[in-house]
Amino acid sequence: MPKMTDVRSIAASLYFLPVQTRVPLKFGSETLTSITCARVCLRVEDAQGRSAEGWGETPLSVQWVWPGPLPYAERHTALQQFCLTLTTAWADFDHLGHPLEIGHAFQKQVLPDLLAEVDRERGSGAEPMPWLAALVCCSAFDIALHDAYGVLHGTPVYQTYSPDFMNRDLAHFLQPAAGAQVSFEDLYPRDFLSFPRSNRLPAWHLVGGLDLLDESELNGTEPDDGYPVTLSDWIARDGLKCLKIKLRGTDAAWDYARLVRVGEIALAGGADWLTADFNCTVTDPSYVNGILDRLVVERPRIFGMILYVEQPFPRDLEKHRIDAHSTSARKPLFMDESAHDWQMVRLGRELGWTGVALKTCKTQTGALLSLCWAKAHGMTLMVQDLTNPMLAQIPHVLLAAYAGTIMGVETNAMQFYPDASRAEEKVHPGLYRRKNGTLDLSTLGGPGFGYRLNEIERDLPAPAATREA
Numbered sequence: 176m177p178k179m180t181d182v183r184s185i186a187a188s189l190y191f192l193p194v195q196t197r198v199p200l201k202f203g204s205e206t207l208t209s210i211t212c213a214r215v216c217l218r219v220e221d222a223q224g225r226s227a228e229g230w231g232e233t234p235l236s237v238q239w240v241w242p243g244p245l246p247y248a249e250r251h252t253a254l255q256q257f258c259l260t261l262t263t264a265w266a267d268f269d270h271l272g273h274p275l276e277i278g279h280a281f282q283k284q285v286l287p288d289l290l291a292e293v294d295r296e297r298g299s300g301a302e303p304m305p306w307l308a309a310l311v312c313c314s315a316f317d318i319a320l321h322d323a324y325g326v327l328h329g330t331p332v333y334q335t336y337s338p339d340f341m342n343r344d345l346a347h348f349l350q351p352a353a354g355a356q357v358s359f360e361d362l363y364p365r366d367f368l369s370f371p372r373s374n375r376l377p378a379w380h381l382v383g384g385l386d387l388l389d390e391s392e393l394n395g396t397e398p399d400d401g402y403p404v405t406l407s408d409w410i411a412r413d414g415l416k417c418l419k420i421k422l423r424g425t426d427a428a429w430d431y432a433r434l435v436r437v438g439e440i441a442l443a444g445g446a447d448w449l450t451a452d453f454n455c456t457v458t459d460p461s462y463v464n465g466i467l468d469r470l471v472v473e474r475p476r477i478f479g480m481i482l483y484v485e486q487p488f489p490r491d492l493e494k495h496r497i498d499a500h501s502t503s504a505r506k507p508l509f510m511d512e513s514a515h516d517w518q519m520v521r522l523g524r525e526l527g528w529t530g531v532a533l534k535t536c537k538t539q540t541g542a543l544l545s546l547c548w549a550k551a552h553g554m555t556l557m558v559q560d561l562t563n564p565m566l567a568q569i570p571h572v573l574l575a576a577y578a579g580t581i582m583g584v585e586t587n588a589m590q591f592y593p594d595a596s597r598a599e600e601k602v603h604p605g606l607y608r609r610k611n612g613t614l615d616l617s618t619l620g621g622p623g624f625g626y627r628l629n630e631i632e633r634d635l636p637a638p639a640a641t642r643e644a
Contacts, residue, residue, distance in 0.1 A: 177222075177271060177272070177342060178273075178340065178342055179221070179222065179223070180221065180273070180328060180335075180340050181221060181222065181271045181272050181273065181342070182219040182220060182221050182271070182272075182273075182274075182277075182323070182324055182327060183219065183220060183268075183269055183270060183271045183272075183277070184217055184218070184219050184265055184266060184268055184270075184277070184320060184323075184644070185218050185219065185220045185226065185266065185643065185644045186217070186218040186266050186641075186642065186643040186644060187215060187216070187217050187218070187262045187263075187265045187266040187316065187319075187640075187641070187642050188215070188216040188262070188638045188640070188641045188642075189213065189214070189215055189258055189259065189261075189262045189315075189638060189639045189640040189641075190213070190214040190215075190216075190635050190636060190638055190639060191211050191212070191213060191214075191255065191258075191636070191639050192211065192212040192213075192214055192232075192565070192635075192636070193209065193210075193211050193212075194209065194210050194211070194212060194234075194564060194592050194595045195208070195209045195592065196208050196209060196210070196591045196592050197398050197400060197402065197591060197592060197593070197594075198385075198386070198397075198398060198404070198590070198591060199383075199385050200381075200383050200385075200562065200591050201383050201384040201385045201421065202236075202238035202239050202242070202454070203238070203242055203454045203455070203456060204242070205238040205242065205247075206238075206385065207236070207237075207238050207562075207591075210234045210235065210236060210237075210562070210592075211234070211235045211251065211254075211255065212232055212233065212234050212235070212564065212565060212567065213232065213233055213234075213235055213255075213258050213312065213315045214230065214231070214232040214315065214565075214566065214635070215230065215231045215232070215262075215315040215316050215318075215319045216228055216229070216230055216319060217229050217230075217231070217265060217316060217319035217320050217322075217323050218323065219320065219323040219324060219327060221327065222271075225327060226327070227323050227324075227326040227327035228323055228326065229318075229319045229320060229321065229322030229323025229324065229325070229326055229623055230318075230319050230322055230566060230626060230628065231314070231315040231316060231317065231318030231319030231320070231321075231322060231539075231566070231570070232315055232318070232565060232566040232567040233311055233312075233314045233315040233318070233535075233536045233561070233563075233567055234536070234561050234562060234563060234564070234567060235251070235254045235255070235258070235311065235312065236311070236536075236561050236562070237250045237251050237254060239512075239561065240254070240305060240307045240308040240311045241253075241254070241304065241305055241307075241308045243302060244302075245302055250308075253293070253297070253304055253308075254304075254308060254311075254312055255639075256293070257289075257290075257293055257304065257308070257309065257312045258312045258315070258639075258640075259639065259640045260289055260293065261289070261312055261313060261316055262316075262640040262641070262642050263640070263642045264281075264285055264289055265281070265316045265320075265642075266642035266643060266644050267642070267644055268280075268281055268285060269644070272342055273324070273335070273340055273341045273342060274317075274320045274321040274323075274324045274332075274335075274539075274540070275321075275336065275341065275348075275364070275540050275543060275544075276341065276342060276343060277320060278317045278320060278321070278538060278539065278540030278541075279348055279540055279544070281313070281317070282310075282313070282516075282538065282540065282541065286309055286310075286313055289309070290304060290306065290309045306515060307490070307512065307515060307537070310515065310536070310537045310538055310541065311536045311537070311561075313538055314535060314536045314537060314538045314539070317538040317539050317540050317541075318535060318538070318539050318570050318624075321539045321540075321570075321623070321624070322570075322623035322624045322626070323623065324623075325622045325623035325624070326622045326623040328340075328622070329622045330622055331620075331621070331622060331623070331624075331625060332622075332623050332624055333365075333368065333372070333573065333577050336363060336364035336365045336368065336543065337363050337364075337365040338363055341363055344359065344360060344361055344362055344363055345359035345362045345363060345364070345544075345547055346358070346359040346360045346361075346362075348517075348544055349517055349544060349547060349548050349551075350521075351551070351552075352521055352524060352525070352552055355551075355552055357551045357552060359547075359551070362547075362551075364543050364544075364546070364547055366547075367546060367547045367550045367551070368546075368577045368578070368579075369576075369577055369578065369579040370577075372573070372576040372577050372616070373576050373616075374576070374615065374616045374617040375613050375614070375615055375616070375617075376572065376575055376576060376583040376584050376613060376614045376616065377416060377417055377582055377583030377584075377612060377613055378413070378415070378417065378583060378584065378585075378586050378609040378612055378613055378614050379417040379418070379419050379450070379560075379582075379583060379584065379585035379586065379587075380406075380409055380410075380413070380415045380417065380418050380419065380587060380590065380609075381419050381421065381560070381562075381585065381587040381590060382406055382418055382419065382420045382421060382437055383421050384421045384422070384423065384433075386406060387404055387405045387406070388405060388406045388407070388436060388437065388440055389405050389406065389407045389440065390405060390407070392405070393405070402590075402593060406418075406437065406440055407440055407443075407444060409590070410440070410441070410444035410445070410446055411444060413608075413609040413610065413612065414445075414609070414610065414611040414612040415444070415446050415609070415612050416445070416446050416447045416448060416612040417446065417447070417448045417449075417450075417482075417582060417583060417612065418437060418441055418446055418448070418449050418450075419449075419450045419452055419485075419585055420433060420434060420437050420449060420450065420451055420452065421452050421454065422434070422451055422452060422453050422454065423453075423454070423456065424453035424454055424455070424456030424457045424462070424487060425456050427462060427465060427466060430451075430453075430466055431466050431469060431470070434449070434451060434466070434470065434477065434481075435470075435474055435477060437449065438474065438476075438477030438480060439477075441480065442476065442477075442480075446612075447480065448480055448481075448482045448582060449477070449480045449481050449482065450481065450482055450483055450484070450485055451463075451466075451481060451484050451485065451487075452485040452486065452511075453484070453485070453486065453487035454486070455486055455487070455488065455489050455490045455512055456487070457487040457488055458488070458489065458495070458497070459497075460487075460488075460497065460498070460499060460501050460502045462487070463484060463487045463502050464501055464502055464505060467481075467484075467502075467505045467506060468505070481506055482506075482507070482581065482582060483506055483507035483508065483509050483530060483555075483557070483581065484502065484506045484507070484508050484509070485509045485511055485532060485559075486509065486510060486511040486512055486513065486532070487502070487508075488513075490512035490513045491513075492513045492519055492522050492523055492526065493522065496526060497526065498526060498527055499523075499526050499527035499528055500526075500527035501527075502527070503527045503528060503529045507529050507530050507555055507581070508527065508528050508529050508530065509528070509529075509530035509531060509532045509555075509557055510523045510528050510530070510531050510532060511532040511534070511559055513528075514531050514532065514533070514537075514545060515537060515541070516537075516541050516544065516545060517541075517544050517545045517547075517548035517549075520545050520548055520549055520554070521548065521552075524552060524554060528554075529554060529555060530549075530554055530555040530556065530557060530581065531545055531546075531549045531554055531555075531556055531557070532556075532557045532558070532559040533545060533546055533556060533557070533558050533559070533574060533578060534558070534559055534560075534561060534571075535563075535567075535570045535571050535574055536561045536563075536567075539570060539574075542574055546574075546578055550579075555581045556578050556579065556580050556581065557580050557581050557582070557585070558571065558572075558574050558575035558578055558580055558584045558585065559585045560584070560585040560586050560587050560588070562587055562588050562591055562592075563586075563588055564588040564592055564595040564596045565595060565596050565598075565599050565633075566599065566626060568586070568588060568596065568599070568606055568607065569599075569603070569606065569619065569624050569625070569626055570624050571584070571586075572584055572586065572606060572614055572616060573616070573619065573624060573625075576616055583613070583614075584614065586609065586614060588607070589607055589608060589609065593607070598631050598632050598633040599631055599633070601631075601632070602618065602627050602630045602631050603618045603619065603627075604618070605617065605618060606618070606619075
């Protein structure tokens, strides 16, 4: 039976915010030097006619969501056009319920058809837009929906993932793995979340493939903007304890040397933990296994610092059903790009993956459902960054705070475009500047995601699209 707290979306506005990087960020074979953030305002209404606005934001990270040979401009334009289409679709989606129920229904009933229509319009010879790209575009709207619901009811959104607000338990959305002694009957997301949340999280720093490690690599072309340039300086300034290392996955000698060099710098600077991210480029587990086995013999201290290995194998698990048990026997193995939803997490578990890297850019709804499925089946969690600036940082770190991750949260927007978040940083300084290796979430409070938007002085451009139902 519907609840008095149920809402439906009635209007949406879309904004595009361009951001330039201070240093390049390498994604696989491509390099990111600028990005467009999609910011969404979504209005919801309940049965009594009360309404409220919520906000969501996601970087449209073209190189990450849609790698391939198509020109960047073509992919970038396609993502923006899809956001425009979603503005109308979300405003017109007449589905009453809790945000998790609405978001799930939209992803099942609307999003696949919209993506298929876009591909038809682009022509039979055009490369299809990936599902991951569609999810990232959709995520800004989905996040705004969750925020609006909390604002309408004057409640932090994580307090609403319970039977007091939801009409359906998790059994409506999730199915256990075959043979698992798991049931989702009478369980809700709150049963898998950590309360009270932690207000201080260990922060993971990204060591990109183009990042400078120490002063010996300086060549005089580096930015002189008051921010650190080398890894050594970042560790010293921010007190970093956790480093995520981007690797090639196609050059074992380079990858091994990179791990060793970063490990040495970490040890010298007092950092404790490393992860190895192979960027979906490995097709044979022996590649990763060989590097790990060499480390354990030659550099056992650095091997011990590796907390987990992230997504070495191709992102399409259904096409590339690689048995990953031998790798996860050496180190915990986390899905990232492959973890589109809980069904892909289930397949990954069958293939030997042991952990899931959640991202709000795959929608708040999808992240929560994947979280619940993974935890119910004994998988470990992490929350990974999409280099989230501005408002995008806030739902991202809140997910980590409530998820109960293996170790804090990845957060790297302050490395690549720190000035983009100056307006938000004035209100939430602990979220946009890492101190003693941590983020401080204590300024987040109030309904929804606790943005405190009325205190953030940011001038938005004219909306790229507005729609009222």
